Amino acid sequence: MLTQTRPDPSPSAHDRVYRMLRTRIMHGDMAPGQALTLRGIGREFDVSMTPARESLRRLVAEGALTMSASGRVSTPELSNERIEELAALRALIEVELASRALPRAHMALIERLQTINTGLADAIARQDPVGYIRTNLEFHRTLYLRAQAPAMLAMAETVWLQLGPTMRMLYGRLRHKEVPQYHRLIISALKAGDEPGLRLAVRSDVTQGLKMLQT
Amino acid sequence: MLTQTRPDPSPSAHDRVYRMLRTRIMHGDMAPGQALTLRGIGREFDVSMTPARESLRRLVAEGALTMSASGRVSTPELSNERIEELAALRALIEVELASRALPRAHMALIERLQTINTGLADAIARQDPVGYIRTNLEFHRTLYLRAQAPAMLAMAETVWLQLGPTMRMLYGRLRHKEVPQYHRLIISALKAGDEPGLRLAVRSDVTQGLKMLQT
DNA sequence: CGCGTGAAATTGTGATCACAAGAAGATCAT
DNA sequence: ATGATCTTCTTGTGATCACAATTTCACGCG
Helix, strand or coil: CCCCCCCCCCCCHHHHHHHHHHHHHHCCCCCCCCEECHHHHHHHHCCCHHHHHHHHHHHHHCCCCEECCCCCEECCCCCHHHHHHHHHHHHHHHHHHHHHHHHHCCHHHHHHHHHHHHHHHHHHHHCCHHHHHHHHHHHHHHHHHHHCCHHHHHHHHHHHHHHHHHHHHHHHHHCCCCCCHHHHHHHHHHHHCCHHHHHHHHHHHHHHHHHCCCC | CCCCCCCCCCCCHHHHHHHHHHHHHHCCCCCCCCEECHHHHHHHHCCCHHHHHHHHHHHHHCCCCEECCCCCEECCCCCHHHHHHHHHHHHHHHHHHHHHHHHHCCHHHHHHHHHHHHHHHHHHHCCCHHHHHHHHHHHHHHHHHCCCCHHHHHHHHHHHHHHHHHHHHHHHHHCCCCCCHHHHHHHHHHHHCCHHHHHHHHHHHHHHHHHCCCC
């Protein structure tokens, strides 16, 4: 998870590669089961094997990538059981994060969330799955940052990371036509300071879609 | 987290080092703020810098170790806020794990848990903090394995890992005289098939002690 | 056409080295 | 005695290479 502090403008090569791969995986820009190699990553990002290996190993440690018995690395193909577990984890962690964010959810934040929802509508209009996933996660992250609970947010992001490649399939199945209604309910509950309503809306939002992935 | 499958009897050097360090950290065998270096790890485990670096980087990715802006690695020194967050995460995840374990908690498991509690009493009698922490976590892990939710168990273990160095301090403050009463309550609730009682006992067990760490 | 075998290519792991950066220690000046 | 500066030592990062293991491909046979 992103715990280390390294605010310098020129981070290490491995850090750079790690962040780019992480973003790509989290936003569903990679399909489940896709293989990655050290030499392939080295070529793509113009680095040697050492930072490539560090990056891949780090993502494996976070569950974003899986490693076979022979050390080969690929994006995970999640079983139904795994998807259900990760959905349950999202429900547990994100509902708590939303509750903790509520006391600091003022109008500026609510307006920011509404703006992000507009971006979701744009991604839907463009039929852009990666853009949709990215903007959806931005919506949640923006809210949860107000919880001021970095350990929990890190855990939530770890779950998003593991779900990333699978989320792409979800988008295809939902064939989104409009912004998820639960986002509107989340925003309403924030405006009203309605904690039970907020918890219910977040739980519904994070679990409803994932149910459709289980075949 | 321990997600990759590598059942071969001779794992990689980096995997070996990683597991040993991970166990040491999780069981409170290292104090908060303790520094580790690549060359130091290399000497101690008789490996070169490459597996040493891989192991440390992996533990950093899991939050077990922290990395400074200059790349130096050490065990984390947790703030009160961080401790509260991790306790809350334990409560969220472990309560859910216990619930999911209940349907498969038969007499053999219950007897196993009682045996482990006897080991806890031994560790207390020996005034052995590391043994105490290890046996306590064994108690929880043994129960949660029955939940058959590896993603959740991995998350729980990640939290234990982050708390490891701090747990050592907790042991000092509690000055344990007897096996935690909540373990007895957990066992009773399992025998009775009492889910609400089990949830309450687990929540109390995982949060009560950690409250004493917050000064 | 499919399967098996062998060879070649590709892969991951670990060691080593060079280099840059940071930390620690020593010395000098106020 | 304390602070600043300089030097030395230690550290982390990345590149490269060797080697073992795995995978892929090609060819031959049934």
